[in-house]
Amino acid sequence: MPNQGKPRNRFLFSKALWVLPAAFLLFFFLVPLVKILLVMVSRSGVLSANAILQPLLFTLWQAALSMLLTLALGLPAAYIFARYNFTGKGALRLLTTLPFILPTVVVAAGFSALLGPRGLLNGWLMQAFDLQIPPISFMNTLGAILIAHVFYNTSVVIRIVGSALVQFDPRIEEAGRVLGGSRWRVFREVTLPLLRPSILVAALMVFLFDFTSFGVILLLGGPKFATLEVSIYTQTLSMLNLKMAGLLSFIQLACTFGLTLLYTRLNGKRSVPLMPRLKGEGVRKPHGIFEKAAIVFLVIILIVLIVSPLAALAIKSVLQMDVSTQTTSLTLAHYRELFINRNDAFFYVPPAKAALNSLYYAAVTVLISVGLGLTASYALVRQQGLKRWLDPLIMLPLGTSAVTLGLGFLITFNQPPLDVSSFPLLIPLAHSLVALPFVVRTIQPALASIPASLGESAASLGASPWQVWRKVELPIIHRAIMVGVIFSFTLSLGEFGATSFLARPDTPTLPVAIYRFLSQPGAMNYGQAMAMATLLMLACALAIGLLEKLQVEGSAEI
Amino acid sequence: MNLLEIVGIHKNYEGKPLLKGISLSVSSGETLCLLGRSGSGKSTLLRIVAGLETADSGDVRWNGESVCDVPTWKRQFGLMFQDYALFPHMNVSENVAFGLRMAGMKKAETSSFVHEALELVNMSGFATRSVTDLSGGEQQRIALARALAPHPRLLMLDEPLAALDRALRMELQEELRELLHKTGIPAIYVTHDQEEAFVLGDRIAVLSDGFVEQSGSPEEVYKAPKNRSVAEFLGMSNFIEGKVVSVNPLEVKTEIGLLLPSNCLKPDVKIGDQLLVLIQTTGANLATRQGGINKINGVVSECVFRGDDFKVTISCHETIYVFSLSEHCEMGQSITIQVPDSSIVCLEE
Numbered sequence: 001m002p003n004q005g006k007p008r009n010r011f012l013f014s015k016a017l018w019v020l021p022a023a024f025l026l027f028f029f030l031v032p033l034v035k036i037l038l039v040m041v042s043r044s045g046v047l048s049a050n051a052i053l054q055p056l057l058f059t060l061w062q063a064a065l066s067m068l069l070t071l072a073l074g075l076p077a078a079y080i081f082a083r084y085n086f087t088g089k090g091a092l093r094l095l096t097t098l099p100f101i102l103p104t105v106v107v108a109a110g111f112s113a114l115l116g117p118r119g120l121l122n123g124w125l126m127q128a129f130d131l132q133i134p135p136i137s138f139m140n141t142l143g144a145i146l147i148a149h150v151f152y153n154t155s156v157v158i159r160i161v162g163s164a165l166v167q168f169d170p171r172i173e174e175a176g177r178v179l180g181g182s183r184w185r186v187f188r189e190v191t192l193p194l195l196r197p198s199i200l201v202a203a204l205m206v207f208l209f210d211f212t213s214f215g216v217i218l219l220l221g222g223p224k225f226a227t228l229e230v231s232i233y234t235q236t237l238s239m240l241n242l243k244m245a246g247l248l249s250f251i252q253l254a255c256t257f258g259l260t261l262l263y264t265r266l267n268g269k270r271s272v273p274l275m276p277r278l279k280g281e282g283v284r285k286p287h288g289i290f291e292k293a294a295i296v297f298l299v300i301i302l303i304v305l306i307v308s309p310l311a312a313l314a315i316k317s318v319l320q321m322d323v324s325t326q327t328t329s330l331t332l333a334h335y336r337e338l339f340i341n342r343n344d345a346f347f348y349v350p351p352a353k354a355a356l357n358s359l360y361y362a363a364v365t366v367l368i369s370v371g372l373g374l375t376a377s378y379a380l381v382r383q384q385g386l387k388r389w390l391d392p393l394i395m396l397p398l399g400t401s402a403v404t405l406g407l408g409f410l411i412t413f414n415q416p417p418l419d420v421s422s423f424p425l426l427i428p429l430a431h432s433l434v435a436l437p438f439v440v441r442t443i444q445p446a447l448a449s450i451p452a453s454l455g456e457s458a459a460s461l462g463a464s465p466w467q468v469w470r471k472v473e474l475p476i477i478h479r480a481i482m483v484g485v486i487f488s489f490t491l492s493l494g495e496f497g498a499t500s501f502l503a504r505p506d507t508p509t510l511p512v513a514i515y516r517f518l519s520q521p522g523a524m525n526y527g528q529a530m531a532m533a534t535l536l537m538l539a540c541a542l543a544i545g546l547l548e549k550l551q552v553e554g555s556a557e558i
Numbered sequence: 559m560n561l562l563e564i565v566g567i568h569k570n571y572e573g574k575p576l577l578k579g580i581s582l583s584v585s586s587g588e589t590l591c592l593l594g595r596s597g598s599g600k601s602t603l604l605r606i607v608a609g610l611e612t613a614d615s616g617d618v619r620w621n622g623e624s625v626c627d628v629p630t631w632k633r634q635f636g637l638m639f640q641d642y643a644l645f646p647h648m649n650v651s652e653n654v655a656f657g658l659r660m661a662g663m664k665k666a667e668t669s670s671f672v673h674e675a676l677e678l679v680n681m682s683g684f685a686t687r688s689v690t691d692l693s694g695g696e697q698q699r700i701a702l703a704r705a706l707a708p709h710p711r712l713l714m715l716d717e718p719l720a721a722l723d724r725a726l727r728m729e730l731q732e733e734l735r736e737l738l739h740k741t742g743i744p745a746i747y748v749t750h751d752q753e754e755a756f757v758l759g760d761r762i763a764v765l766s767d768g769f770v771e772q773s774g775s776p777e778e779v780y781k782a783p784k785n786r787s788v789a790e791f792l793g794m795s796n797f798i799e800g801k802v803v804s805v806n807p808l809e810v811k812t813e814i815g816l817l818l819p820s821n822c823l824k825p826d827v828k829i830g831d832q833l834l835v836l837i838q839t840t841g842a843n844l845a846t847r848q849g850g851i852n853k854i855n856g857v858v859s860e861c862v863f864r865g866d867d868f869k870v871t872i873s874c875h876e877t878i879y880v881f882s883l884s885e886h887c888e889m890g891q892s893i894t895i896q897v898p899d900s901s902i903v904c905l906e907e
Contacts, residue, residue, distance in 0.1 A: 171643035174610050177630040178637040180660035180708060186631075189656075193647045 018379035018386055021372045021436070025393055028429050032408025033253070033400075036246045039411050045243030051231070056251060059227040062142065062217075063210035066149035070206050073150060074157025075199070077302060080295050081158055082165035084286050092299060094548055095306055096155045101487070101540050103494025104215025105511040107148055109518060109533035110309030111220060112139060113316035118526055120312045123321070123328070140222030148216045151305055153206040160205065164198035170282030201266050208259045212252070212401040214497040219515065228252045229403045233500070236407055246411075249404045260399030310537060317530035321523065334527035349506060351532055354513035357424075358493050361509060364428035365435060365492035370484050372432065373439030380440070381447045398437045402497025405430050410501050424507045430498040435488035442487070446480035447473070479550050486550075490543040494536060510536055560585050561744050562607070562712055567616035569602055576602060578768035579616070584712070589738050589745045591759030591776075593752060595791070598765045600748045601640075604714045607746070608637045620711065631660070636710030636743075640717045642701035644689040650676070650700055651685040657708035675707035678737060695726045702734075706741065713738075713745040719754065731757045752792050756780070764788050782823055785907040789836050796837040796879045797905075802829050809851075810835055810904065813875050816851045820899035823906040838901035839869075842881045845896035852902065854879060854895045858887045 080086075081093065099107070113119055115138035122134035129135075138144050168191070176186035214229040226234070228248050235245040286292045320331040338351040376394055379386055397405070409426050450473060458468045496511045503512045510532060517529035560583040569577040576599040584590045594600045605611040607618055609630035617624050625633055636657075645653050654675050655668040663671070676682050679699040684692070689700060698718060705713060718734070719727045735758050738745050747758050755762050756776040763773035772784040783789035786797060800810035800817060810817045810833055817835055824833065837854075845853055856872030856879065867882045872893065881895055 169641075169643060171639045171641065172645060174608075174630075175637070175639060175643040175645070175704075176656065176660075177610070178608055178633075178635065179657035179704065180631050180634070181656070182629075182631050185660065190645055190647075194645075 015383070017375050018383065018390055021376035021379070021394065022390060024368075024372055025396075025433075028409075029397055029400075029405075029433055032405065032412045035412045036249050036253075036404065036408050039242050040246030040250055043243040043246070045241045047244060047247060051235075051244065052248065052251065055226045055228045055231040055248070058225065059211055059229075062145055062149075062225075062227065063207050063213075065142075066146050066153070066210040067203055067207045069146055070150050070153045070157055070210075071199075071203055073298075073301065073305075074154045074202070074206075075161060076294070077154060077298055078158045078160075078162035078165060080298055082162045082168075083283060084291070084295060085283055086286060086295055086299070088299070092302060094544065096158055096302065097548070098310075098541060098544055099152050099155050099306065101490045101494065101543060102152075103511050103536060103540070104213075104496050105219065105514040105518075106313070106494065106533045106537045106540070107151060107309065108215060108219035109514060109529055110313040110537075111144060111148060111151075112518065113530055114309045114312035115139070115144075118316075118523075120315060139220060140224060142221070142225065144220040145213075145217055145225065147305075148220050149210050149213060151309070152213075152216070153209055154302070154305070156206055156209070157202045160202040161195065161198050164195055166282075168194065168282070197266060201263065204259060204263045204266060208256065208263065208399070211259065212256060214401065214403050215511075219518070228255075229401055229497070232401075232403050232407055236410065236501070242411065245407055249407055252401055252404055256399045256401065257396075260395075264395075313530060313537060314534050317527065317534040320527070334524070334531035337524060337528055338531055349508055349513065351510075351513055351517075351528060354508045354510050355532075355535070357507055358510040361428045361431065362489045362492035365431040366485050366489050368428060368432040369435040369439050369488040370481060373436055373443055373484055374481070376436070376440050377444040377447050380444055394440050395437050397433045402430075402434060402495065403501070405433060406498040406501025409498070424502065424504055427499055427502050427509070428492065430502060431492040431495050432488070434495065434498070435491050438487055438491070439484040442484045443477060443480045446477045450476050483547060483550055486543050486546050490540055493539060561621060562746075563617075563619040563622075564603070564607065565617040565619065567603065567606060567613045567618075569599070569606065569611070569613050571599075571602065575768055577606075577613070580765070580768075580770055582763055582770060582773070584744045584746060586744055587742045588760045589735075589747055589758055591755035591762045592746060592748045592765055593755045593759075593762055593791070594748075594750060594765035596750055599768060600750075600765055601716050603765075604637065604716050604746060604748055607712075608635055608714060609633050610637075634708070634711045636705035636708070636713045638701050638705045638713070638715045638718050640720055642697045644697060644701060644704070646690055648689070649685075650681070650687050650689055650692075653689055653700060654704045654707050657704065661708050671707055675703040678706060678741070679703045680733075694722050695730065698722065698730065702737075706743070710743065713743045715745065715747045717749055718747075720749075720751075727754075734758060764791060766791065782821055782903055783836065783905070784823060785905050786834060786836075789905065794836060794838065796839065796881075798835050798837070798877070800833050800835050802827050802831045802833060805829055808904070814854045817897075817902055818851055818899055819902040819904045821902075822904040824904055827904070834905045834907070836903045836905055837879070837897055838903070839880050839882050841901040842883060842895050842897045844883060844885055844887075845894040848894050852897045852899065854897065856893065856895070858889055858891045858893060861887045861889065 077096075081089070115121055115136055117134040117137075117139065119134075119136075119138075122136050125131065125135050126133075172194070173186050173190055176190045177183070181189065212229060213227070214233070217225055217227050217230050218233065221230075228251065232245050232248045232252065235241045235248060286295050317334055318330055318332065319328050320333060321328045338355075340350070376390065380391060409430060413426060454472055455468045458472045459465075463471065494511055495509075496515070499509050499512055500515070503509055508516065514529050514532045514536070517525045517532070562584040564580060564582040567577050567580040568575070580599075580603060582590065582592075592600045592603065602611060606613045609625070609628065612626075618626055620633075645656065648656070651669075651672045654672045655663075655665070658668045658671050659665065672685065673682065676685060679702050681696065681699050681703060684696065684700070689697065692700065698721075702715075702718070715734075719730055722730065731754055738758070747755075749755050749758075759776055761773060762776050762779050764771045764779065766787050771788050772779055779788070780792060783792055783794065789797070798812045798814060798817075800812035803809050803811045803816075805827060808819055808822055808827070810819060812835065817837075819835060822833075824831075827833065848855055854872070854874055856874035858870060859873050859878070860869075860871040862869045863886070864882075867884055868886055870881050870883045870887050870893075872879050872881070872895070879895075883895075887893055
């Protein structure tokens with residue numbers, strides 16, 4: 001028969017799906033990492049123990065401090081979110097998800113707009129008390145780093161511990177009370193032990209994020225504070241000491257892989273008693289003054305922490321200060337200026353051009369990461385045997401810092417036929433590496449939830465494989481794909497660490513442009529940075545809104 | 559002596575009245591079965607007694623004293639949850655010892671009590687097992703042991719057998735009944751299964767529409783259900799409207815013929831009164847002749863073999879009646895059924 005070989009070909013094709021993501025990760029992830037190691041061993045350069053030990057200790061110190069502060073706010077917040085109903089809870093929950101995808105430059109710009117020397121608070125204080133110098137010095141302090149980290153990671157704790165608490169069967173606590181345990185004793189002996197794994201996982205994740213934090217330290221900490229990440233950056237781009245940068249990257253990698261491994265171990269053990277239960281059971285209105293006061297207090301802290309820098313950013317973007325008359329007025333000048341091409345400075349790139357670059361990179365990132373994510377998800381779902389090595393391989397970039405990725409790309413691809421000028425092409429590749437784990441984690445479960453019988457029954461009803469995919473599978477997973485698209489697009493828009501290595505002066509992205517404008521003198525530069533950061537923030541808020549809508553509509557799947 | 563008294567409990571749930579003035583009592587050594595459909599508020603009533611929820615109005619009294627201001631953990635009322643709610647981070651003996659430790663017992667002293675409780679539920683060999691490895695039936699027993707270990711003043715069981723398969727349920731019903739009698743702890747047993755209620759309850763209270771519709775011994779309630787809703791809930795289905803034609807002896811004229819009920823729950827009936835008559839499915843026989851009192855003529859629409867008997871459905875004047883007969887009937891066959899006086903009851907409402 002003429003088409004005897006056809007089924008077999010298709011079989012081969014679906015068996016070979018894994019090759020694509022695996023090859024991508026090999027060339028653009030593993031090879032750069034190996035190159036870093038080779039550079040560390042082979043290149044000549046000055047190594048000093050102090051230049052390693054100091055950043056390492058500071059990295060650990062700030063990460064530990066940030067983690068403790070984050071837990072101090074996040075754990076009570078998770079508890080009130082999971083256990084109490086109060087007005088505005090939905091809005092507040094949405095608000096706390098915002099930091100998830102807010103770029104570091106936006107957050108840094110926000111805190112600068114609120115507390116920086118040109119910030120709102122300093123401006124008001126100087127006006128009110130007729131001061132010559134800004135009274136609050138917040139920028140370039142350890143406090144700034146810590147608060148920004150708490151801003152970012154409180155939502156991580158709320159998510160992880162909160163969802164564990166929400167899934168927690170309230171009857172287990174009630175059983176404790178019926179058996180004679182007071183509320184506090186039941187909390188200590190029943191609730192807390194059952195939550196411990198989730199709290200540990202959240203703490204570890206926050207620590208990992210703080211450990212690899214780059215933009216926050218660089219933008220808010222300033223030159224005084226050097227973490228491993230910032231040291232890699234300065235050793236590479238300022239000192240041109242690749243040997244040193246390679247060694248620091250190696251140490252960084254060893255630490256993050258260790259932490260990621262520990263995280264995976266713990267996360268596997270994290271299981272909360274999940275029992276069939278009514279929706280909203282265990283959630284109640286606050287009773288009594290103590291509970292109400294505690295909730296109001298926490299809600300105020302959360303709003304101040306999250307809203308005030310973002311609001312300050314938006315306000316600063318439309319405020320203009322006249323130095324001679326000491327008055328402020330509303331203006332759209334900063335926004336207008338974004339679109340004016342002033343070619344008076346060397347390497348000046350109009351912000352509109354940077355925004356276009358960003359959109360272009362983001363679009364390419366979506367194509368690569370969602371394309372590879374789909375392929376990888378299919379491979380993982382269809383061939384269980386791949387799970388053992390392909391899944392961890394895809395997740396590895398999660399535990400790798402963006403700066404290390406940037407350095408790896410720099411070392412690997414700075415040779416013929418490529419050179420420095422082709423680096424911008426690598427930006428979406430780096431972004432895709434960072435986005436891929438998230439995309440796979442979104443699409444794969446949706447795909448795995450489709451029972452095989454669905455496709456089989458469609459096939460028995462006469463649907464071709466293409467029709468099965470188009471009419472049965474795609475409608476089921478399209479929401480997960482959309483989540484992946486929005487997520488990788490937004491991630492690419494705001495990515496700063498790897499981009500700062502790869503973006504050439506003449507092809508900046510929006511975050512790189514914001515960073516440049518922020519670090520240049522002049523009120524107009526500052527105002528434009530605020531305007532760009534505001535636009536980026538709005539894009540992220542829109543993305544969060546879309547993601548939330550997708551989740552609400554697909555709540556049955558999630 | 560009534561140990562527990564529930565007085566006029568009202569409770570709204572999401573703005574709608576769920577319990578509309580429930581009054582019940584449990585005396586020492588007695589098992590009260592609360593029978594009701596799901597959503598009838600049985601579990602809520604238990605939770606109110608346990609102190610896990612507060613009633614909108616009404617009182618819960620123990621030995622004549624209100625316990626409404628006593629927090630759950632000081633009430634010493636045991637409650638066994640429907641899905642057991644075992645502590646997953648503790649093993650079997652730690653679970654059972656929990657209540658003892660809460661009562662102030664040192665860890666080392668608990669072992670003999672734990673052993674006793676496990677023995678009571680035939681689970682002695684399971685002390686060090688993890689509760690997550692247990693089967694449904696085993697978990698059920700451990701939950702019971704945990705509730706019994708601290709010797710509660712009252713034991714409440716919220717549909718404890720609902721999650722188990724039929725065979726295991728039957729086995730555990732018997733065990734539970736024995737155990738409740740052996741320990742002598744007054745108990746409230748909540749279920750939606752009338753069979754279970756008959757097996758376990760010394761007394762049954764049927765909960766419907768927020769009220770206690772009827773309470774009494776299982777036999778009383780079964781023989782003389784107060785109204786149509788109670789009777790329907792007990793699985794009865796033969797109802798017919800009738801008019802009183804004679805009072806002594808009571809004769810009721812219905813569309814299927816003259817009926818002579820042995821029992822009339824409605825007080826002071828007069829000639830000409832309208833009554834609702836219930837005909838029990840059991841006790842009926844096939845009659846050889848048509849005509850006469852306490853007889854129904856109809857066409858067989860279904861006959862199902864049930865092991866001990868046949869469930870025969872007949873239609874008469876476009877109404878369906880169901881009877882348990884010892885003989886097989888053909889579909890479409892015209893038959894006459896003779897019902898004994900004792901199976902005919904005039905309902906109160």
